[in-house]
Amino acid sequence: MMLLDTASRNILISGNNFIVLLVYSLIELVFFVYFYSRFMLNKPNKIIIGLGAVAAVYIVAEIVQYFANPMYIKQFQPYAKVVDNFVIIIMALAFFYQKMRSFNETRWGNFKLNTVLLIFFTLNTIIFLPFNFLVNDSSGVVFYIWTANGLAISFFYLYLFSLIFKNGKTALAYS
Numbered sequence: 001m002m003l004l005d006t007a008s009r010n011i012l013i014s015g016n017n018f019i020v021l022l023v024y025s026l027i028e029l030v031f032f033v034y035f036y037s038r039f040m041l042n043k044p045n046k047i048i049i050g051l052g053a054v055a056a057v058y059i060v061a062e063i064v065q066y067f068a069n070p071m072y073i074k075q076f077q078p079y080a081k082v083v084d085n086f087v088i089i090i091m092a093l094a095f096f097y098q099k100m101r102s103f104n105e106t107r108w109g110n111f112k113l114n115t116v117l118l119i120f121f122t123l124n125t126i127i128f129l130p131f132n133f134l135v136n137d138s139s140g141v142v143f144y145i146w147t148a149n150g151l152a153i154s155f156f157y158l159y160l161f162s163l164i165f166k167n168g169k170t171a172l173a174y175s
Contacts (some may be wrong), residue, residue, distance in 0.1 A: 011091040018076050019066055025080040026059045029087060040110060041098055048091055055087045078131075085125040113163060120156045124149070135154040 011017050033052035037044040060082040095114045127149045134142050 007037070016076075017029060018071065018078070019063065021065045021078055022059060022066060022080045024061070025078075025084040027057060029055055029059065029084045031086045034089060036095065040091075040095050040114065040134060048087075048094055051090060052087055055083045058083055081128045081131070082125055085121045085128065088121045089118060089125065092121070116156065116159050123152050127152070 011019065029052060033049060033056075037049060041048075062078060062080050092114050095110075096118075099111070127145055130145075134145060
């Protein structure tokens, strides 16, 4: 709690919230590398873990650059979210490759979850790839892009909520 309060005060003092996207990308990347290595893939893939580590180093380098060089809005060009999404897409494709190669998946739940993850992070990559070009654009196109991103995030979390509700401990107790 104290860490969150301190971080919020530092964001307030700095006058911008650029760091939030970078930190969120790092947390998301670490979570999904762990999630795929531990729960989705049959055995941890060293290439995917290495790719995740390289992506994490890149995101940490962007965070260090953020603190080392003061930036203005027009100079801020993060690629951390694109790198994060790219690694998650590769992990989702590796899951499909591994399952199709072994022909032994009996539960469709993991396929559905992986498909939703693949679709969401692909859409997210498409939205965040031109982010650096559109962030300073004054046209109305930016509004539609952020609306599409908001809708995609809402549908993604609704699906995750329904999946947790359907497969949670309470559902297991009644079945």
